Amino acid sequence: MSPPNPVEASANCGTSNEIEMSESEEGLEVYAYPCPCRYCSEYIAEATDYCEQDTRILKHTEEVSRILIQCPNTITLVVGPRQTRLKCHKALLAFKSEYFDAAFFGNFASRNNDEFRMELEDPKAMSTFVSWLYTGRISSTCVVAPAVLWVLGDRLRSPGFTNTAMHFIFADYTMTYINAETAEYIYDNTSTGSKLRTFVKDLVLHEGPLSGDYGADKENAWRELIRQGGDLVIDVALEGSFTCGNSEQEDRPHDSSNHSKYLEPITTRPIEDFLEGKPREGTRKI
Structure with a gap:
């Protein structure tokens, strides 16, 4: 079965087979849908005193900053049958994805430190994931349906990404x-x-x-x-x-009072373990 149609109008994604981060983020407008959190929801008469989306993004960007300062090494993801190339920081991929953590730093990690091949993945979906790694956001120009992004996040064992896609889904089905x-x-x-x-x-x-x-x-x-x-x-x-x-x-x-039922627990290595170079000991909830 083919993926569902995207919810956003198609955007010009360029024709280059090499996608750098600056290009994949070009024209980024944060969240083309209303924030569905309790603070921002129009259906809640007595909201909390902060926006949950802003709080998530703030924590995400703080973690990204710490990782990029201390872990500058990059790797190129070679995605799809046409071998689209996505360059990304290796430690950032691993911190936000248990799949990449095991692939790069596990007992059976690949010896090739420059490229990682993902022939079966969709380049547009992976580009969205890579952009999210750096920003904590899904671009308004994204042409991939949020259900497809959720499935990708689940496959990559990245609960933070699946939850971002899930908030997209919450907002979509209020309308x-x-x-x-x-x-x-x-x-x-x-x-x-x-x-x-x-x-x-x-x-x-x-x-x-x-x-x-x-x-x-x-x-x-x-x-x-x-x-x-x-x-x-x-x-x-x-x-x-x-x-x-x-x-x-x-x-x-999709009502904000029920969101927690459908969000994944965040599991990863603590960021301190990453920055101190401690070995991976399995998945932990933080």
Whole structure:
């Protein structure tokens, strides 16, 4: 199944086969969607006294600054069948991704310190990930659907990136309904117990794609998906149906009061271990 369509209009990504960080960040406008946190949400009468998004980005950039000052070595990611090249700081990749941490600093780390090949990954999605590493943000010019970014983050074992994509998803579905194609893609590319699967299941239960609110074309696509059966149909049938809807705003999964249910715990090596050169001892929650 192909990935769902992007939620942003396509932007000119250039034709060069070499993407440097300065190019991948060009035109960066932070968050093309309203921040969905409790402080910024229009649905919350008594908000907290700070923006959660700003707090996350501040912590992220502080960590990036510490790493870049002490760990200047870079590596080139060779991505996709056309071998698109993305240059990035090696320690930054490893600190924000357990996958890269194991690949670069684990017991079976590659001996090639200059390049790391990722033939099966999508260059645009990986470029978005690399930009996020430096900024803690997803660019408004990103043409990759947030569900695709979440799946990439899960594959790279980067909970910080999956959570950034998840906030994108929260904001998206406060303004629109999920379509059958996106739901199918998510279930095809996640495993049982996935936070993103749980979000989709809860979204269907509370907003009911067959409740009459989605429109004829979208409902027909959902009916076809339901006829195919599968885990989504089972998950929804065990707790409700595809026809209910009109639940209270605060009960819907994209409401800020429910965000924590769908966010991954942040697991990584403590930054002090990185900077002191301590060996990797496995995943830890911080």
